[in-house]
Amino acid sequence: MRRLSFLGLMVFLFFLCTGTDFVFAKEGSQAVLNPPDSADAVISGYVKDSLSGETVIGATIRVRLLKRGAITNKSGYFALHLPSETDLKIEISSLGYKTILRQVHLAPNQKLNESFLLAPESIQGGEITVETDKEKDEREAPQVSRVAIKPSQVASLPKAGESDIFRILQLIPGVQTISEISAGLYIRGGSPDQNLILLDGSVLYNPNHFFGFFSTFNSDAIKDVELIKGGYPAEYGGRLSAVLNVTDKDGDLYNTNGKVTLGLISSRGTIETPIGDGAITLSARRTYIDLVLDATGLTKSLGIPDYHFYDINGKFTQTLSPKDKIAVSGYGGSDNLTFNDGKAASSVGLNWGNQSGNASWTHLFSSELFTKFNFNGSHYFSTLNFGLGENSFNFDNQIYDYTFHGDLEYFVGSTQEIKTGIQLSQYHFRLKISQGNNPPNSDINLTPLYAAAYISDEWKPDERWAITPGLRIDGISSRKELGIDPRIAVRYILSPDITLKASYGIYHQYLKLASNPLFTASDIWLPVDSTQAASRADQYVLGVSTAPFDGFTFDVETYYKNFTNLVELRPNVIGGSRLSDVFFVGNGFSYGIEFFLQKRVGDLTGWIGYTLAYTRRKFPDIDNGGEFPPTYDRRNDVNLVLTYHLNDRWTLGSTFVYATGQAYSQTTALYNAEEPDYNGKLIPIDGTKNGLRLEPYHRLDVSGTYSFCLFSEKRNAELNFDIYNVYNHRNVWFRRIDTSTDPAVSEDVRLLPILPTFGLQIKF
């Protein structure tokens, strides 16, 4: 009862202190309300890379004397309230940069605004103590389940022919994949459609190339990747599980430079140059299997389809004044598969991709009031044509998403940071399935409006506690209901080496995906309607971050997620435009524990991750309403990632993956399905849904990167050698039933064998 009263008092004091500079602290068994300190001055500004002028996301600004600090936001901006008339030493640091120290003495009510430049430094062989301080800052950040990846981390790891940020994310504990040729992210029991994937603020609906083998993100164009695996804050919404926030490079503000990478299956190039008071950056890549096969005549002689994918990223930034910045960015990517044989009336055309554009304006109303206004548009398309002209089967799926975001960050005082904002999205979903000129089997044309408002308050009553309550309210016009999503995250620094974190939140999802996980080229997204409600997840996360040894961090997180109104695609839907025609509806849950031992500095870096997880679904119309694991449920998942900086020229990389085999249904019987005048065919009948497991999945990849000088005095080139699946263990992709034999047999369809690849990267 006494504890309850104390908790009640804490909550009371929290609301009392909100919006003021009053702080309270726990002294013994008493909660004490303290008057505001003399934090009447403010230091604020952008933290930038000294070589390129790029803003640095997640840099820490700290005043050790006061045990007070701030972290730069997605725009690289911070504001920190400090007492005036005091000599203070400010430390600005970020992993991969040299820490800088600034001595300041602020006058009463002074608002000092300036940019701080951090010089990059190699994290290999660096001073471990300094680096662990930076890691400590990250460890003590209030957000749970957050993983930040720098594109440089991707470079020295095995890449299976193409550098891909998703491949690295799949090695993080809690993130699973359905197969090695799928870039889909299955996070803590959630399917890929439950992840909000943002590229410079624009939603990407199908972030895959090559039927899911690669993601759409060109690692040369990316500045920062942030994955929040669960318990994500109120500023994000519309998805049940996780947020992947990818930020493209702004471009080099000082020098023109570029990079060309020649790979076995694709090449890519990036160029950045200063322009005006800003920069422009352009990146492009394309596969050339089709060109090689065409040139050698193999396309025609083998009768195989033409296939290629490409993508282009561009970004233009300008600083209009010390208070105003604008950025315009765009992405376009497409996969194309074509085959034509007019004589036999045979043709296949498959084309899918994304286009997105984003315009943003960042404005400082004052040094404590940071605002960002975004207008972005996203277009996902997927078209499939079998046959020619009137003899064809046509599938045409389009999503247009026009979204406005207005976000405000208010650095209230020395203890609070309030974030609030709105989102308005106009969607257009278009799905047409037809045969020739026949009336369409499906003709869906929906234009719902989504609106959301949120507020959250990061409140640090003392140096140990950070409490971030938040609320998001949203809804979609296609179904008259509001999602009210309260969220809270709490951090407590138990000791210098141990930080405890917890979060709880409700999450709603209004868009549902009909997709085949083995074939991601024709995803169909549909908004909720009067026949099916929005999906909902309740997420509970509890974690501890520690530093057991110098240079190592060790995180443990456990989670529980309860899902309602999940959907599964009905088999072979014909016609129907209501959600209930397309989907079964059911519930589910997942829980697990993740262990993450990481070493980020020194010559040997990497991590070991282990996840123990359980995921279950329950649908009245599936498997007689019994509980079943989805195919991606993995009981054990172990990932080992190592990078060894051998010397100035050689860097070696290695990844090893072990996972419980995916769930599958055992076929127990067959029946002969006859139709009038038809000789019938055997249809397999399965037992308990996903009751068995395929053999465990495991794979070892290695890589070597050699740096050298090419027509230059500095090392500007890298030769990369990869061996994918070193010990040639062909993992099982799925188990199929072959009814063409007598008796029918089950056979394992296996994945890739050993695959050596190489690539050359030249910087200029």
Next chain:
Amino acid sequence: MKSFIIFSILILSSFLAGCDGAIESQYTPQVVVEGFIYTGGGIDSVILHYTTPFTESYNDSVFAITGADVRVSDGVKEFILLPGNQKGRYYLPSDQLTVEGGKTYTLAVKTGNQIVTANTTAPMPIKYIDLDSTFPKNRILLLDTNNAASFTYNLYAGPVDQSWRKYMLQISSLDTIYGKVSTNIFGPPVDTSAYVRYSFIQTAPHIILYSRLFGWYGSNRLSFLALDSNWVDYKRQVGYGERTQIHYQSSLNHINGGIGVWASAAKDEVTVFLKPKP
């Protein structure tokens, strides 16, 4: 260090907790029903057999169900089906019952301790519309094998009795002496060994006849079918091609106590002669 040891023990415990057992499924014989009836027709054949264990060869005569009590009711009168010449086949003499559009027919099968029932409501009759302007008067269709894409005929039928009604074209090869129509692998799925091919199911009585729907040159019967929902679900279940990798879906099953199909359709037929263009 102490906390690290605690965490290590936690990891080890988790790993051990991660060993869970598989759920083996056993074979249980189920009654499979296959019965299709047409508006204006009789009940020519209801086929009954048991499912086959996965590890055994399918043999119609081994798994056929003999001695079953098979009845059909039209809501007024109950009819008892007779065993046919082949094992597992049951029929009703043609003079006993003519299927009427709009009527519901209930099938009841009793074999041993198992009772299987299903209902179908027969669609109202349909007719081709304006076939003479669709096909040449002699009903001879020429296929230009160098330009198969130009082979296109729009077939219409009516009237529409229900807004949700679905339609399908069945093309039956009546002779095989004129050879096979070549079919490339890229295109809508077809069974290259079958004498019957089906169009995709359509949501309106307008279906395009194209060359891939023909398996053989020569006489072909084109049956325009208006389907009941059982037939549609069954087609969704069994797919279009030879081996579709579709597994049995209980959500599409409408046979109580068993699996299979008890479905009805209204149909109109026309016979054409397909020739390669010289």
